Amino acid sequence: MPGPPDRDHAVRLDGAARAYTSGAGTVWALRGIDLAVAAGEAVAVTGPSGSGKSTLLNLVAGLDRPTEGRVAVLGQDLGALRERELTAFRARSVGVVFQDPHLLPGLTALENVVVARLPWRPRRELEREARELLAAVGLDGRLDHPPARLSGGERQRVGLARALLGRPPLLLADEPTGNLDAATTEALLGLLDRVRADLGLTLLVGTHDPAVAATADRVVRLAGGRVESEAGLGVDAPLGVRTLE
Amino acid sequence: MGLREVLAGLLLEGPAHGYRLHATLEAELGPLWQTRASQVYLTLGRMERDGLASSRRVRQATRPDRQLLELTERGRALAERWLSGPGAPDEAVVRLAVGRLVAPGRFRALATGILDERSAALRALRALRAAAGPGFPREAIDAEILRAQADVRWLAALRDRAAEVAVAPRGHRKGDGQVARPA
Numbered sequence: 475m476p477g478p479p480d481r482d483h484a485v486r487l488d489g490a491a492r493a494y495t496s497g498a499g500t501v502w503a504l505r506g507i508d509l510a511v512a513a514g515e516a517v518a519v520t521g522p523s524g525s526g527k528s529t530l531l532n533l534v535a536g537l538d539r540p541t542e543g544r545v546a547v548l549g550q551d552l553g554a555l556r557e558r559e560l561t562a563f564r565a566r567s568v569g570v571v572f573q574d575p576h577l578l579p580g581l582t583a584l585e586n587v588v589v590a591r592l593p594w595r596p597r598r599e600l601e602r603e604a605r606e607l608l609a610a611v612g613l614d615g616r617l618d619h620p621p622a623r624l625s626g627g628e629r630q631r632v633g634l635a636r637a638l639l640g641r642p643p644l645l646l647a648d649e650p651t652g653n654l655d656a657a658t659t660e661a662l663l664g665l666l667d668r669v670r671a672d673l674g675l676t677l678l679v680g681t682h683d684p685a686v687a688a689t690a691d692r693v694v695r696l697a698g699g700r701v702e703s704e705a706g707l708g709v710d711a712p713l714g715v716r717t718l719e
Numbered sequence: 720m721g722l723r724e725v726l727a728g729l730l731l732e733g734p735a736h737g738y739r740l741h742a743t744l745e746a747e748l749g750p751l752w753q754t755r756a757s758q759v760y761l762t763l764g765r766m767e768r769d770g771l772a773s774s775r776r777v778r779q780a781t782r783p784d785r786q787l788l789e790l791t792e793r794g795r796a797l798a799e800r801w802l803s804g805p806g807a808p809d810e811a812v813v814r815l816a817v818g819r820l821v822a823p824g825r826f827r828a829l830a831t832g833i834l835d836e837r838s839a840a841l842r843a844l845r846a847l848r849a850a851a852g853p854g855f856p857r858e859a860i861d862a863e864i865l866r867a868q869a870d871v872r873w874l875a876a877l878r879d880r881a882a883e884v885a886v887a888p889r890g891h892r893k894g895d896g897q898v899a900r901p902a
Contacts, residue, residue, distance in 0.1 A: 656869075657876050716809065718722045718744065718754040719762075 484644050484676035485511040485534055489543035492529050503529040504699045516670060516677040518687035521696035527680035531648045534678060535570050536560045548643060565594055569642040573652035575633025577621040583608060584617040587636045600639065607635040611665055627658035638669060647679040651686055663689045722762045727771060727790060727798035728817040734789040737763050746890030747816045763788055771797060805836045808870065819885055827881035834874035841867040
Protein backbone atom coordinates (compact mmCIF):
# COMPACT_ATOMS: atom_id res chain seq x y z
CA MET A 475 0.00 0.00 0.00
CA PRO A 476 1.65 3.27 -1.06
CA GLY A 477 2.33 5.71 1.74
CA PRO A 478 1.93 9.47 1.48
CA PRO A 479 4.44 11.37 -0.69
CA ASP A 480 7.37 12.32 1.49
CA ARG A 481 9.48 15.43 1.19
CA ASP A 482 12.77 13.83 2.24
CA HIS A 483 13.01 12.05 -1.07
CA ALA A 484 13.49 13.73 -4.42
CA VAL A 485 11.90 10.74 -6.12
CA ARG A 486 9.66 8.05 -4.78
CA LEU A 487 7.89 5.26 -6.62
CA ASP A 488 5.47 3.08 -4.71
CA GLY A 489 4.32 -0.05 -6.47
CA ALA A 490 4.66 1.71 -9.82
CA ALA A 491 3.78 -0.32 -12.89
CA ARG A 492 3.24 0.49 -16.54
CA ALA A 493 1.45 -1.73 -19.03
CA TYR A 494 0.96 -1.25 -22.74
CA THR A 495 -1.97 -2.86 -24.47
CA SER A 496 -2.05 -3.72 -28.13
CA GLY A 497 -3.75 -6.25 -30.37
CA ALA A 498 -1.29 -8.87 -29.12
CA GLY A 499 -2.37 -8.35 -25.52
CA THR A 500 -0.94 -6.53 -22.52
CA VAL A 501 2.78 -6.10 -22.02
CA TRP A 502 4.07 -4.98 -18.64
CA ALA A 503 7.09 -2.73 -19.17
CA LEU A 504 7.41 -2.15 -15.41
CA ARG A 505 5.93 -3.98 -12.44
CA GLY A 506 5.89 -3.34 -8.71
CA ILE A 507 8.65 -0.74 -8.62
CA ASP A 508 9.41 0.65 -5.16
CA LEU A 509 12.22 3.15 -5.32
CA ALA A 510 13.22 6.07 -3.15
CA VAL A 511 15.95 8.51 -4.16
CA ALA A 512 17.17 10.89 -1.47
CA ALA A 513 17.70 14.56 -2.27
CA GLY A 514 21.21 15.03 -3.61
CA GLU A 515 21.68 11.35 -4.32
CA ALA A 516 22.87 9.99 -7.69
CA VAL A 517 21.18 6.75 -8.67
CA ALA A 518 21.82 4.75 -11.82
CA VAL A 519 19.06 2.59 -13.26
CA THR A 520 20.68 -0.06 -15.33
CA GLY A 521 19.75 -3.24 -17.14
CA PRO A 522 19.58 -4.67 -20.64
CA SER A 523 17.64 -3.19 -23.49
CA GLY A 524 13.89 -3.51 -22.84
CA SER A 525 14.29 -3.92 -19.08
CA GLY A 526 12.20 -0.82 -18.33
CA LYS A 527 14.82 1.89 -17.76
CA SER A 528 13.32 4.46 -20.12
CA THR A 529 9.79 3.68 -18.96
CA LEU A 530 10.84 4.33 -15.37
CA LEU A 531 12.53 7.61 -16.28
CA ASN A 532 9.51 8.71 -18.32
CA LEU A 533 7.26 8.10 -15.30
CA VAL A 534 9.55 10.15 -13.06
CA ALA A 535 9.77 12.90 -15.70
CA GLY A 536 5.97 13.01 -15.85
CA LEU A 537 6.11 12.22 -19.58
CA ASP A 538 4.08 9.09 -18.93
CA ARG A 539 1.69 7.98 -16.19
CA PRO A 540 1.78 4.69 -14.29
CA THR A 541 -0.89 2.06 -14.88
CA GLU A 542 -0.66 1.17 -11.19
CA GLY A 543 0.99 2.68 -8.14
CA ARG A 544 2.25 6.16 -7.46
CA VAL A 545 5.12 8.39 -8.55
CA ALA A 546 6.11 11.36 -6.40
CA VAL A 547 8.75 13.91 -7.32
CA LEU A 548 10.00 16.48 -4.78
CA GLY A 549 7.07 15.55 -2.55
CA GLN A 550 4.51 16.09 -5.30
CA ASP A 551 2.31 13.15 -6.26
CA LEU A 552 2.39 13.43 -10.06
CA GLY A 553 -0.88 11.54 -10.34
CA ALA A 554 -2.64 14.39 -8.55
CA LEU A 555 -1.68 16.89 -11.25
CA ARG A 556 -3.69 17.63 -14.37
CA GLU A 557 -1.77 17.62 -17.66
CA ARG A 558 -1.20 21.38 -17.70
CA GLU A 559 -0.09 21.44 -14.07
CA LEU A 560 2.21 18.52 -14.74
CA THR A 561 3.85 20.36 -17.64
CA ALA A 562 4.41 23.43 -15.49
CA PHE A 563 5.77 21.31 -12.62
CA ARG A 564 8.17 19.55 -14.96
CA ALA A 565 9.34 22.83 -16.45
CA ARG A 566 10.44 24.19 -13.08
CA SER A 567 11.49 21.02 -11.29
CA VAL A 568 12.94 18.45 -13.67
CA GLY A 569 15.70 18.64 -16.26
CA VAL A 570 16.00 15.81 -18.77
CA VAL A 571 19.01 14.78 -20.84
CA PHE A 572 18.33 12.30 -23.64
CA GLN A 573 20.65 10.06 -25.64
CA ASP A 574 20.09 12.35 -28.61
CA PRO A 575 19.69 15.96 -27.51
CA HIS A 576 17.36 16.65 -30.51
CA LEU A 577 18.70 20.16 -31.03
CA LEU A 578 16.84 22.29 -33.52
CA PRO A 579 19.08 22.64 -36.57
CA GLY A 580 18.05 26.20 -37.43
CA LEU A 581 18.91 27.58 -33.99
CA THR A 582 22.24 28.41 -32.35
CA ALA A 583 23.51 26.61 -29.24
CA LEU A 584 22.29 29.52 -27.09
CA GLU A 585 18.85 29.58 -28.73
CA ASN A 586 18.53 25.81 -28.35
CA VAL A 587 19.08 26.15 -24.61
CA VAL A 588 16.50 28.87 -24.05
CA VAL A 589 13.78 27.86 -26.50
CA ALA A 590 12.10 25.19 -24.39
CA ARG A 591 11.53 27.56 -21.44
CA LEU A 592 10.43 30.63 -23.37
CA PRO A 593 6.75 30.21 -22.47
CA TRP A 594 7.55 30.54 -18.78
CA ARG A 595 10.24 33.23 -18.46
CA PRO A 596 11.42 36.42 -20.23
CA ARG A 597 13.90 35.78 -23.04
CA ARG A 598 16.57 38.19 -21.70
CA GLU A 599 16.60 36.51 -18.30
CA LEU A 600 16.78 33.06 -19.91
CA GLU A 601 19.62 34.07 -22.20
CA ARG A 602 21.68 35.41 -19.29
CA GLU A 603 21.33 32.13 -17.44
CA ALA A 604 21.90 30.07 -20.60
CA ARG A 605 25.19 31.89 -21.23
CA GLU A 606 26.32 31.01 -17.69
CA LEU A 607 25.34 27.38 -18.13
CA LEU A 608 26.98 27.05 -21.53
CA ALA A 609 30.15 28.50 -19.98
CA ALA A 610 29.86 26.00 -17.13
CA VAL A 611 29.81 23.13 -19.64
CA GLY A 612 32.77 24.61 -21.52
CA LEU A 613 30.89 25.97 -24.52
CA ASP A 614 31.23 29.72 -24.00
CA GLY A 615 33.03 29.92 -27.33
CA ARG A 616 30.25 28.12 -29.18
CA LEU A 617 27.17 30.18 -28.30
CA ASP A 618 26.42 31.14 -31.89
CA HIS A 619 27.20 27.78 -33.46
CA PRO A 620 24.36 25.78 -35.01
CA PRO A 621 24.25 22.07 -34.06
CA ALA A 622 25.86 21.06 -37.37
CA ARG A 623 29.05 22.85 -36.33
CA LEU A 624 29.24 21.10 -32.95
CA SER A 625 30.77 17.70 -32.20
CA GLY A 626 28.63 14.92 -30.69
CA GLY A 627 30.03 15.66 -27.24
CA GLU A 628 29.38 19.39 -27.64
CA ARG A 629 25.80 18.78 -28.75
CA GLN A 630 25.25 16.63 -25.70
CA ARG A 631 26.70 19.41 -23.50
CA VAL A 632 24.20 21.84 -25.05
CA GLY A 633 21.52 19.31 -24.10
CA LEU A 634 22.87 19.27 -20.55
CA ALA A 635 22.89 23.09 -20.34
CA ARG A 636 19.29 23.09 -21.63
CA ALA A 637 18.28 20.57 -18.97
CA LEU A 638 19.88 22.71 -16.26
CA LEU A 639 18.18 25.95 -17.28
CA GLY A 640 16.04 27.15 -14.41
CA ARG A 641 18.22 25.12 -12.01
CA PRO A 642 15.76 22.22 -11.57
CA PRO A 643 16.57 20.25 -8.41
CA LEU A 644 16.17 16.92 -10.24
CA LEU A 645 18.13 15.89 -13.31
CA LEU A 646 17.11 12.82 -15.32
CA ALA A 647 19.43 11.38 -17.94
CA ASP A 648 18.40 8.58 -20.29
CA GLU A 649 21.46 6.94 -21.89
CA PRO A 650 23.23 10.33 -21.90
CA THR A 651 26.44 8.87 -23.32
CA GLY A 652 24.85 6.37 -25.70
CA ASN A 653 26.12 8.19 -28.81
CA LEU A 654 29.55 9.17 -27.46
CA ASP A 655 32.97 7.54 -27.65
CA ALA A 656 34.80 6.42 -24.52
CA ALA A 657 36.86 9.58 -24.00
CA THR A 658 33.88 11.91 -24.59
CA THR A 659 31.80 9.74 -22.26
CA GLU A 660 34.33 10.19 -19.45
CA ALA A 661 34.44 13.95 -20.10
CA LEU A 662 30.63 14.21 -19.95
CA LEU A 663 30.44 12.06 -16.80
CA GLY A 664 33.05 14.29 -15.15
CA LEU A 665 30.99 17.32 -16.13
CA LEU A 666 27.76 15.77 -14.84
CA ASP A 667 29.47 14.98 -11.55
CA ARG A 668 30.76 18.53 -11.21
CA VAL A 669 27.47 20.28 -12.00
CA ARG A 670 25.65 17.86 -9.73
CA ALA A 671 27.93 18.79 -6.86
CA ASP A 672 27.91 22.52 -7.69
CA LEU A 673 24.12 22.74 -7.98
CA GLY A 674 23.27 20.13 -5.33
CA LEU A 675 21.22 18.15 -7.84
CA THR A 676 19.56 14.80 -7.48
CA LEU A 677 20.49 12.63 -10.44
CA LEU A 678 18.67 9.65 -11.85
CA VAL A 679 20.52 8.20 -14.81
CA GLY A 680 19.35 5.33 -16.99
CA THR A 681 22.10 3.43 -18.75
CA HIS A 682 22.92 -0.01 -20.07
CA ASP A 683 26.64 0.74 -19.60
CA PRO A 684 28.04 -0.43 -16.25
CA ALA A 685 30.89 2.06 -16.58
CA VAL A 686 28.38 4.91 -16.73
CA ALA A 687 26.38 3.40 -13.86
CA ALA A 688 29.55 3.48 -11.77
CA THR A 689 29.27 7.27 -11.60
CA ALA A 690 26.30 6.93 -9.21
CA ASP A 691 26.08 6.49 -5.45
CA ARG A 692 23.71 3.58 -5.95
CA VAL A 693 22.91 1.24 -8.82
CA VAL A 694 19.44 -0.21 -9.32
CA ARG A 695 19.38 -3.04 -11.83
CA LEU A 696 16.18 -3.80 -13.72
CA ALA A 697 15.36 -7.04 -15.49
CA GLY A 698 12.05 -7.77 -17.17
CA GLY A 699 10.50 -4.62 -15.73
CA ARG A 700 11.29 -5.47 -12.11
CA VAL A 701 14.07 -4.47 -9.73
CA GLU A 702 16.53 -7.34 -9.86
CA SER A 703 19.15 -5.93 -7.49
CA GLU A 704 20.26 -2.77 -5.78
CA ALA A 705 23.72 -1.87 -4.53
CA GLY A 706 25.45 1.15 -3.04
CA LEU A 707 28.88 1.95 -4.45
CA GLY A 708 31.34 2.40 -1.59
CA VAL A 709 34.22 4.81 -1.63
CA ASP A 710 36.73 2.46 -0.02
CA ALA A 711 37.17 0.10 -2.96
CA PRO A 712 40.78 -0.90 -3.68
CA LEU A 713 42.24 1.31 -6.41
CA GLY A 714 44.96 -1.08 -7.52
CA VAL A 715 47.86 0.93 -6.15
CA ARG A 716 51.15 -0.40 -7.56
CA THR A 717 54.55 -0.30 -5.98
CA LEU A 718 57.76 0.44 -7.84
CA GLU A 719 60.61 -1.66 -6.40
CA MET B 720 58.39 -3.56 -12.01
CA GLY B 721 62.06 -2.68 -12.23
CA LEU B 722 62.78 0.43 -10.18
CA ARG B 723 66.36 0.23 -11.51
CA GLU B 724 65.20 0.90 -15.08
CA VAL B 725 62.83 3.64 -13.97
CA LEU B 726 65.57 5.48 -12.05
CA ALA B 727 67.98 5.06 -14.95
CA GLY B 728 65.28 6.54 -17.20
CA LEU B 729 64.91 9.58 -14.94
CA LEU B 730 68.69 10.06 -14.84
CA LEU B 731 68.64 10.52 -18.64
CA GLU B 732 67.56 14.07 -17.78
CA GLY B 733 70.87 14.66 -16.00
CA PRO B 734 72.56 14.01 -12.64
CA ALA B 735 70.23 13.96 -9.66
CA HIS B 736 70.19 12.86 -6.03
CA GLY B 737 67.96 10.20 -4.53
CA TYR B 738 65.62 12.57 -2.73
CA ARG B 739 64.82 14.43 -5.94
CA LEU B 740 64.32 11.23 -7.92
CA HIS B 741 61.88 9.91 -5.32
CA ALA B 742 60.00 13.22 -5.24
CA THR B 743 59.78 13.25 -9.04
CA LEU B 744 58.31 9.75 -9.12
CA GLU B 745 55.72 10.65 -6.50
CA ALA B 746 54.78 13.88 -8.22
CA GLU B 747 54.61 12.51 -11.75
CA LEU B 748 52.90 9.20 -11.09
CA GLY B 749 50.38 10.37 -8.53
CA PRO B 750 48.63 8.39 -5.85
CA LEU B 751 48.27 5.14 -7.82
CA TRP B 752 52.00 4.42 -7.91
CA GLN B 753 54.05 4.26 -4.77
CA THR B 754 57.79 4.13 -4.20
CA ARG B 755 59.55 3.84 -0.85
CA ALA B 756 62.40 6.31 -0.43
CA SER B 757 64.52 3.58 1.19
CA GLN B 758 64.05 1.40 -1.89
CA VAL B 759 65.17 4.27 -4.13
CA TYR B 760 68.44 4.70 -2.15
CA LEU B 761 69.02 0.93 -2.05
CA THR B 762 68.50 0.63 -5.82
CA LEU B 763 70.76 3.59 -6.58
CA GLY B 764 73.47 1.91 -4.48
CA ARG B 765 73.09 -1.30 -6.48
CA MET B 766 73.19 0.63 -9.76
CA GLU B 767 76.48 2.19 -8.70
CA ARG B 768 77.84 -1.21 -7.66
CA ASP B 769 76.83 -2.69 -11.03
CA GLY B 770 78.46 0.08 -13.03
CA LEU B 771 75.23 1.65 -14.24
CA ALA B 772 75.72 4.92 -12.36
CA SER B 773 78.51 6.85 -10.70
CA SER B 774 78.18 9.21 -7.78
CA ARG B 775 79.90 12.21 -6.33
CA ARG B 776 79.40 13.89 -3.01
CA VAL B 777 78.02 17.42 -3.05
CA ARG B 778 78.57 19.57 0.02
CA GLN B 779 75.62 21.61 1.28
CA ALA B 780 75.96 24.59 3.59
CA THR B 781 73.20 23.84 6.08
CA ARG B 782 72.21 20.27 5.29
CA PRO B 783 73.97 16.93 5.14
CA ASP B 784 76.03 16.23 2.02
CA ARG B 785 74.23 14.64 -0.88
CA GLN B 786 75.21 11.94 -3.34
CA LEU B 787 74.68 13.14 -6.88
CA LEU B 788 74.09 10.21 -9.26
CA GLU B 789 74.97 10.18 -12.93
CA LEU B 790 74.47 7.49 -15.56
CA THR B 791 77.44 5.64 -17.02
CA GLU B 792 77.38 4.57 -20.68
CA ARG B 793 76.02 1.19 -19.60
CA GLY B 794 73.36 2.86 -17.51
CA ARG B 795 72.39 5.13 -20.38
CA ALA B 796 72.04 2.15 -22.71
CA LEU B 797 69.86 0.35 -20.14
CA ALA B 798 67.63 3.42 -19.78
CA GLU B 799 67.24 3.90 -23.52
CA ARG B 800 66.41 0.23 -24.01
CA TRP B 801 63.78 0.35 -21.28
CA LEU B 802 62.23 3.54 -22.55
CA SER B 803 62.02 2.32 -26.15
CA GLY B 804 60.45 -0.96 -25.10
CA PRO B 805 58.82 -3.30 -25.59
CA GLY B 806 57.78 -3.59 -21.97
CA ALA B 807 55.16 -5.11 -19.71
CA PRO B 808 51.66 -3.58 -20.08
CA ASP B 809 51.76 -2.25 -16.53
CA GLU B 810 54.96 -0.36 -17.28
CA ALA B 811 53.44 1.73 -20.07
CA VAL B 812 52.24 4.49 -17.77
CA VAL B 813 55.62 4.71 -16.05
CA ARG B 814 57.55 4.72 -19.33
CA LEU B 815 55.35 7.52 -20.61
CA ALA B 816 55.67 9.52 -17.39
CA VAL B 817 59.46 9.25 -17.48
CA GLY B 818 59.66 9.74 -21.25
CA ARG B 819 57.65 12.96 -21.02
CA LEU B 820 60.25 14.42 -18.65
CA VAL B 821 63.47 13.21 -20.19
CA ALA B 822 62.57 13.31 -23.90
CA PRO B 823 59.51 15.54 -24.48
CA GLY B 824 60.41 15.85 -28.16
CA ARG B 825 60.03 12.08 -28.50
CA PHE B 826 56.87 11.79 -26.45
CA ARG B 827 54.56 11.28 -29.42
CA ALA B 828 56.86 8.62 -30.87
CA LEU B 829 57.00 6.92 -27.48
CA ALA B 830 53.20 6.92 -27.13
CA THR B 831 52.88 5.60 -30.69
CA GLY B 832 55.38 2.85 -29.98
CA ILE B 833 53.53 1.72 -26.87
CA LEU B 834 50.23 1.94 -28.76
CA ASP B 835 51.71 -0.38 -31.39
CA GLU B 836 52.88 -2.77 -28.65
CA ARG B 837 49.44 -2.94 -27.09
CA SER B 838 47.71 -3.21 -30.48
CA ALA B 839 49.95 -6.16 -31.34
CA ALA B 840 49.16 -7.69 -27.96
CA LEU B 841 45.44 -7.23 -28.59
CA ARG B 842 45.79 -8.97 -31.93
CA ALA B 843 47.70 -11.83 -30.33
CA LEU B 844 45.11 -12.13 -27.56
CA ARG B 845 42.32 -12.38 -30.14
CA ALA B 846 44.20 -15.18 -31.86
CA LEU B 847 44.64 -16.88 -28.50
CA ARG B 848 40.92 -16.48 -27.86
CA ALA B 849 40.06 -18.07 -31.19
CA ALA B 850 42.23 -21.07 -30.38
CA ALA B 851 41.14 -21.46 -26.75
CA GLY B 852 39.12 -24.48 -25.80
CA PRO B 853 35.95 -24.34 -23.72
CA GLY B 854 36.07 -23.45 -20.06
CA PHE B 855 37.34 -20.58 -17.97
CA PRO B 856 40.52 -19.84 -19.98
CA ARG B 857 38.31 -18.09 -22.53
CA GLU B 858 36.95 -15.84 -19.81
CA ALA B 859 40.48 -15.09 -18.60
CA ILE B 860 41.54 -14.19 -22.14
CA ASP B 861 38.44 -12.02 -22.57
CA ALA B 862 39.43 -10.08 -19.45
CA GLU B 863 42.83 -9.37 -20.97
CA ILE B 864 41.31 -8.47 -24.33
CA LEU B 865 39.06 -5.88 -22.74
CA ARG B 866 41.99 -4.43 -20.77
CA ALA B 867 44.06 -4.26 -23.95
CA GLN B 868 41.17 -2.54 -25.76
CA ALA B 869 41.00 0.10 -23.03
CA ASP B 870 44.80 0.58 -23.22
CA VAL B 871 44.72 0.95 -26.99
CA ARG B 872 41.94 3.54 -26.86
CA TRP B 873 43.67 5.52 -24.12
CA LEU B 874 47.04 5.39 -25.90
CA ALA B 875 45.53 6.51 -29.22
CA ALA B 876 43.90 9.48 -27.48
CA LEU B 877 47.18 10.27 -25.68
CA ARG B 878 49.11 10.12 -28.96
CA ASP B 879 46.65 12.61 -30.45
CA ARG B 880 47.18 14.97 -27.51
CA ALA B 881 50.92 14.30 -27.30
CA ALA B 882 52.03 17.84 -28.17
CA GLU B 883 49.92 19.25 -25.34
CA VAL B 884 50.82 16.56 -22.78
CA ALA B 885 54.54 16.72 -23.53
CA VAL B 886 54.77 20.38 -22.54
CA ALA B 887 52.32 20.28 -19.60
CA PRO B 888 53.91 21.44 -16.32
CA ARG B 889 55.75 18.93 -14.17
CA GLY B 890 53.84 17.40 -11.28
CA HIS B 891 54.41 18.88 -7.87
CA ARG B 892 53.98 17.71 -4.33
CA LYS B 893 51.69 19.40 -1.89
CA GLY B 894 52.76 19.54 1.75
CA ASP B 895 55.03 16.91 3.19
CA GLY B 896 55.13 14.02 0.75
CA GLN B 897 51.53 14.51 -0.35
CA VAL B 898 51.09 14.33 -4.07
CA ALA B 899 48.94 17.13 -5.42
CA ARG B 900 45.78 15.77 -7.03
CA PRO B 901 44.35 17.52 -10.04
CA ALA B 902 41.60 20.02 -9.27
